[in-house]
Amino acid sequence: MTQTYETMVLLDNDVVRQDWKKAKAIVTDTVAKYGGSLESCRRWDERRLAYPMKRKNRATFYLAYHDMPGDMIPGFLRDLELNESVLRYLMVRVDETPEDERKLAAEEDGAEYSVPEPPDDDLIEVPEEAETDPLMDIDIPVDIPAEASATAPEPAREG
């Protein structure tokens, strides 16, 4: 039995910068691979995340409405999970595809549509680690007499 689902996929902005149609194909191809019939798929938004995911501050949100047989869903979700370009996904069961979504998706498929370039500040800056540990440079004088260390008694063993 097939059911209509709403799937939101968060994609890495690096993939969108290279080619936004290729980024969209990640969603559409995965749906098609698992026997789903896509009703609409569009770029919902590009925005700053409330918290970082995979060291990224921003992501492009794709929203898809599709049918899919119930037994194919675990494989579909696993494919999204394994894809490195997908930061996160959410799949929700819905009654039907909204009419607005169909119109907006049809507009996006038009030739004139172009996606604005995502901002550059999506990567979290990680401070470079110091090459040498400052604590390791301190010379601590250790004076152990040679005789004492050589003739140190072995600890007594019990049992």
Next chain:
Amino acid sequence: MKRRVKTMIGSKNCDDPIIDYKSTEYLEKFLTPQGQILSRRRSGFCTQCQKQLKSAIKRARHVGLLPFVG
């Protein structure tokens, strides 16, 4: 002792449009500054709508539209 009742965000919230996890501006009204979900007493929702609100906020948190804390 007289019990002090906190003001509701709105008493007729159940008449609002359908609660959806994508409408983050609307959902933010039902979060405290720390990011916690308001109780039914403060949000003014009925039981069913409060459940919808809860799941919508949790979905929005999952996809990074709303924060878990702050």
